[in-house]
Amino acid sequence: MSFMETLIPPIRERRHPETSLAHGAARCGQGQKRATCAVMAQADRSFTQGSICPLLPALGIMTSLPETVVLMHGAVGCGSCANGNNVNIRAGHAARGRANQDAVWVSTSLNEINVINGGEEKLAAAILEVDSAYNPKVILTVSGCLPGVIGDDIDGVAAKTQDQVKAKILPVHCEGFKSRFMATAYDVVYHAVGRHLLPEKAAGPKDPLTVNVMNVGSMGLIDEKELARLLGELGLKANFFPVFANPDSFALATQARLSISVCPTHDDYFLNHLKEKYDVPFIIRHMPIGIKNTSQWLLDLGQELGLAKEAQALVKKEESELQVALEDFKAFFAGQTAFISAGEYRSLATALLLRELGFKILGIRSFHFDSFAEVELAKLDQGDDFIFNVANVQPFEEANLLKRLKPDIFLGHWHGNSTAARLGIPAQVIYNSGFAYIGYQGAYDLARRLYRRLKNPAFYRRLGQYAKLPYRPEWYEEDPFNHIREAQG
Numbered sequence: 141m142s143f144m145e146t147l148i149p150p151i152r153e154r155r156h157p158e159t160s161l162a163h164g165a166a167r168c169g170q171g172q173k174r175a176t177c178a179v180m181a182q183a184d185r186s187f188t189q190g191s192i193c194p195l196l197p198a199l200g201i202m203t204s205l206p207e208t209v210v211l212m213h214g215a216v217g218c219g220s221c222a223n224g225n226n227v228n229i230r231a232g233h234a235a236r237g238r239a240n241q242d243a244v245w246v247s248t249s250l251n252e253i254n255v256i257n258g259g260e261e262k263l264a265a266a267i268l269e270v271d272s273a274y275n276p277k278v279i280l281t282v283s284g285c286l287p288g289v290i291g292d293d294i295d296g297v298a299a300k301t302q303d304q305v306k307a308k309i310l311p312v313h314c315e316g317f318k319s320r321f322m323a324t325a326y327d328v329v330y331h332a333v334g335r336h337l338l339p340e341k342a343a344g345p346k347d348p349l350t351v352n353v354m355n356v357g358s359m360g361l362i363d364e365k366e367l368a369r370l371l372g373e374l375g376l377k378a379n380f381f382p383v384f385a386n387p388d389s390f391a392l393a394t395q396a397r398l399s400i401s402v403c404p405t406h407d408d409y410f411l412n413h414l415k416e417k418y419d420v421p422f423i424i425r426h427m428p429i430g431i432k433n434t435s436q437w438l439l440d441l442g443q444e445l446g447l448a449k450e451a452q453a454l455v456k457k458e459e460s461e462l463q464v465a466l467e468d469f470k471a472f473f474a475g476q477t478a479f480i481s482a483g484e485y486r487s488l489a490t491a492l493l494l495r496e497l498g499f500k501i502l503g504i505r506s507f508h509f510d511s512f513a514e515v516e517l518a519k520l521d522q523g524d525d526f527i528f529n530v531a532n533v534q535p536f537e538e539a540n541l542l543k544r545l546k547p548d549i550f551l552g553h554w555h556g557n558s559t560a561a562r563l564g565i566p567a568q569v570i571y572n573s574g575f576a577y578i579g580y581q582g583a584y585d586l587a588r589r590l591y592r593r594l595k596n597p598a599f600y601r602r603l604g605q606y607a608k609l610p611y612r613p614e615w616y617e618e619d620p621f622n623h624i625r626e627a628q629g
């Protein structure tokens with residue numbers, strides 16, 4: 141039976157038990173080759189400073205959908221991260237020609253009495269209220285930890301209330317306590333979309349020119365345009381979804397000739413569903429970040445679609461133009477050192493790009509690790525060794541590592557850059573939906589930004605003199621991985 145036929149999607153740990161090598165902790169030592177650098181299976185920490193709940197990325201996708209309301213069913217704090225992300229939602233809509241559109245989310249705000257008596261009535265009442273107040277096409281009823289613990293049946297409530305509302309109700313199971321793989325977020329959203337927004341059969345005949353390119357939020361519109369440009373050079377059209385896609389448009393994915401992933405960590409659940417149910421084949425191998433990776437991504441696409449020669453010619457032209465444009469940057473970067481912190485695939489693909497630009501990689505901190513990363517790690521075998529830390533956040537480990545390694549530049553997400561910055565290390569945001577990052581344009585754009593950051597690091601040097609991190613000096617004397625424990629049993 142397909143996973144999609146079940147009400148509740150499996151968590152990543154269960155879906156990929158053979159490959160979920162490390163969630164929470166892992167350690168590789170410098171001076172070891174990857175083959176000898178064992179990532180500890182199911183390891184844990186004796187101390188944890190904080191981690192990312194799957195709700196964060198799930199809400200990032202869900203709140204971007206036009207004509208949709210996210211109805212959080214949980215404690216009032218669940219979903220509050222959507223407020224901080226609203227700037228990206230507004231910017232994403234504005235870039236697509238839809239001005240002044242906010243993320244619309246409301247909460248059932250469960251309290252102690254609801255914990256004892258159950259929250260289903262509250263959810264049913266909220267669905268009716270949201271439908272009449274906002275008149276959306278879709279209401280995503282999202283279960284946080286609390287209803288998961290007390291056993292509220294969000295699917296049952298959706299079924300009972302569906303006839304009373306105009307909107308389509310999509311139950312989403314995103315109870316944070318169930319999985320320590322943040323990537324579970326992508327599966328739970330795709331599960332809801334696959335079950336409720338796709339037709340029983342393909343919406344129409346296959347379109348031989350359309351290729352599905354899935355974007356769960358790791359690309360801004362500028363990156364989508366870069367990939368659309370490259371696909372256009374091969375005579376193909378890109379169908380981007382799910383972020384910022386109208387719920388009515390999801391059915392188009394069933395008619396595509398092919399799907400290609402831009403991030404294997406994100407996409408495999410839905411790609412498999414499109415293949416199994418609608419016979420849309422897929423490629424899931426590379427992330428088009430960096431020169432060689434982008435070229436490989438295009439060559440795979442060309443190979444699959446009988447456009448191998450065209451893809452080779454395109455890659456040759458793009459690479460030669462880019463190498464000329466990068467010459468001065470590469471001379472400047474030669475020998476400079478970098479530390480990267482991000483999601484599994486982005487961190488590894490960025491490491492490859494930085495090596496292409498002349499950097500030496502000292503360390504990579506990846507939010508989790510699974511078998512998809514093997515392809516990228518194998519590519520990194522060819523260069524210098526580096527510390528590889530698998531950590532869902534844990535800034536105390538990162539601070540210790542950075543103090544030892546002293547990289548010239550740190551690349552991380554905006555919420556994580558302050559550790560490096562307060563140590564006086566120039567920090568470059570690794571993802572901002574307004575900046576190009578993907579494809580050949582992204583490689584050039586990142587080089588330009590790194591050049592500017594490194595050319596004048598005075599701001600960070602001064603910040604490092606005056607800003608403090610909250611750790612005692614003794615912590616920096618300890619092994620940064622002292623709190624990592626092998627799984628028992």
Ligand code: SF4
Pocket residue numbers: 193194195214215217218219283284285286314315316317
């Ligand atoms: S779903 Fe659970 S872990 Fe996530 S924010 Fe809500 S209570 Fe916290």
